Amino acid sequence: MKYAVQGTLDELGTPLDQITFVVFDLETTGVSADEHAITEIGAVKVRGGEVLGEFGTLVDPGAPIPPFISVLTGITDAMVVTAPRIGSVLPSFLEFAAGTTLVAHNAGFDLSFLKAACAAHGYPPPAHPVVDTVVLARRLLTRDEAPNCKLSTLARLFSGNEPCHRALADARATVDVLHALLERAGSFGVATLEELKGFVRAPSAEQRRKRHLADGVPSGPGVYVFEDGRGDPLYVGKSTNLRNRVRGYFTASETRPRIREMVGIAERVRTIACATPLEAEVRELRLIGSAKPRYNRRSRFPERMVWLKLTDEPFPRLSIVREVKDDGAGYLGPFGSARAADDARAALHETIPLRQCTDRITPRTGRPACALAGMGRCGAPCEGRQSVEEYAVHAAAARRAMEVDATAVFSAIEARMERLSLEQRYEEAAADRDRLASYIRTSARMQRLRALTSIPEMVAAAPVTGGGAWEIHVVRHGRLVSAGVMPGGAHPVPFVDALVATAETVVPGPGPVAAAGAEETECVLRWLESPGVRLVRVEGGWSLPIGGAGRLKARIDHAYQAREQHRPREGRPLR
Structure with a gap:
């Protein structure tokens, strides 16, 4: 009983x-x-x-x-x-x-x-x-x-x-x-x-039911693509161990609602084996940018990046554009949104008395000045009160602040922000804070990118843990063009020569990001700055400006991160 x-x-x-x-x-x-x-x-x-x-x-x-x-x-x-x-x-x-x-x-x-x-x-x-x-x-x-x-x-x-x-x-x-x-x-x-x-x-029922999709996935670095029944990409990711990463989508460790939803739709997982983790990271970015899988949130629209342009005309002005041209103008970017670019433009306008009107003017324009002239924030070249040569001093200061030395803008806005904070005018101080952070972070980013993209060819290597093997990458104008793993004990010269000979040919375009997306070049930079990486060959020099924005960005990140990272995870989108 x-x-x-x-x-x-x-x-x-x-x-x-x-x-x-x-x-x-x-x-x-x-x-x-x-x-x-x-x-x-x-x-x-x-x-x-x-x-x-x-x-x-x-x-x-x-x-x-x-x-x-x-x-x-x-x-x-x-x-x-x-x-x-x-x-x-x-x-x-x-x-x-x-x-x-x-x-x-x-x-x-x-x-x-x-x-x-x-x-x-x-x-x-x-x-x-x-x-x-x-x-x-x-x-x-x-x-x-x-x-x-x-x-x-x-x-x-x-x-x-x-x-x-x-x-x-x-x-x-x-x-x-x-x-x-x-x-x-x-x-x-x-x-x-x-x-x-x-x-x-707990894993969802769909996760448990779709576990078979991880069968046969190889180990090692690479890219994985979840596809629906028609073969359309749903989600693209990368991993240093494809097998372990893909299996994780069908366990309790995957708690993101949107990704669980994606797993329920997926019918297969396609994998692309890569020689190195860096190659996998770069391939992931390129696939997301081209296929635009709907369950990826980051990196889907690199073409939407915008730039702040100092126009090439008698009286230059700051303009927000989507395309970098070989026109002699100065550029700062890329920015993720027009609002971020406008914040950086406002930071420059707070410090340098550039004109803010959108008309093209010449020394013979001859029209009444706007209110900014009365406030001392513009020399009124439209009214003839400022010559091309006098205005060129301000334009040169703006270009220097955009490309070389951000100190003047940082110091001026920081002093204003502290004064507003002491006066408890927090909303105005917060606006200055946003402008300064957008300007400094983007300026520092562009200077780091330009330092690498100006190099026609670089070969670098990093040791692989255990076995004496080396990861070797060839980079041209900031673009990863070849990757391989040299076995332990192999002679490096013929291996490197073979990688270079079979590498992708790159014809650089205009602007700081001449041959690859900004995110790809940043991936390469992170790898180059990682412990153990050695430069094998470098064509040209690799340096940053002494007065560059990088040192100021460290101060911004130390204090300003409280706004964007005060709750480091809470702002992540539901996926």
Whole structure:
């Protein structure tokens, strides 16, 4: 005789409506828990949909708050000068959160700072169960419902609280997002915390059913293409080990809703074996740009890149264009959007008094000047108040700032931004911040690209781990034209000569990116800068300008990343 056995409560799990959640958010002086500090903690304790309590306090970070962070959060040095240090705040927060499940939007970021604070003050790291609303949203929402997983995007769907990069306000918004996502998870039969964790990790039925598509996929570097029943590409990717990577799409490790949807449509996986990982990365970019698979989000439309052009005319102006021509003009780019290019143009206009009208003017134009002349921001060449020679000084300064030395623009806008921040004119300071970052980042990128694309031919090699083999690549004007792996013990000269002889012929075009897309040249640059790479042959010189934007970009990235990477994962699109 068989008897039914009733499971214990432990086996059944803890119902979600009986879980006490502490939803928390931190504001910090930067993005690295090792280098930056907490400036504010906000937390809301909830159970069964009811708020049980709130915790909120500013924190003195013990160091000046960077202006970029003040612009982002509204938290200034004056606001935290009387606030407690983290050593005084931490015990109270840990007591508030004791015995609960922690919830955060992109929990890894906030937990890294919390763990660093605990380690610095002698407390054990938090051992609480953790729910990440970013991960949960990726599992439950489609791109049609939410284009990305930013807290602001989800709050517009589910919350009446508007996140504003202040800790308690963001925690309140996250509470609403959590409740909405838990309700959505309930429709999938998720009723306990244990089921919630399993639900996030479990592969879908379509993933399990399509596992056979990974059969026969070779190991080694290469490109894989998921195709539908008609043979049209759905998604293109690359890997150093094709077999392991493709198998991963059919396991619990693949949680992106859009990619799970793609797997359900796919009927086959086509692979292209490559000699080296760099060749695979370049081939992936080229395939995405040509085939434009609908499930790829990045690199699909390289032709949409735009440039900022300093026109070649008696009184040059800055114009946004989509094509680089061999016309003697100065170019800065490429930019991912016209808005980014316009931000960079505004940065240059803030510093250099170029004309901003769009008409073509000559020394004989003779028309009334615009308001900018009265504000001292234009020399009014249209009215004859400025000669071609006098205006040429400003045009030369603009071209130098675009191509060689960004110091003048950086210093002028940084000083203005700090003044606006001190006056609490944060919106204006934020606009300057965007302009400066767009200009500096693109200028630094272009200078790095041009340094490589100006080299007619380069051969470089890197050792392969184990066996004494070498990866060898031939690059012409920034374009990868040949790749191979030289076996250990082989004579390098004939091997290199053979690679060079069979390499693709390149006829460079105009502009900084003369023979390949900017992304491809950046891939090559990253490989060239990786440890162990050796230059075998270089035709010409390889250098960056002394006053280039690269050193300024490091300062921008150190302070400004809080806006774009304050939540490093939350802005990734749902895929």
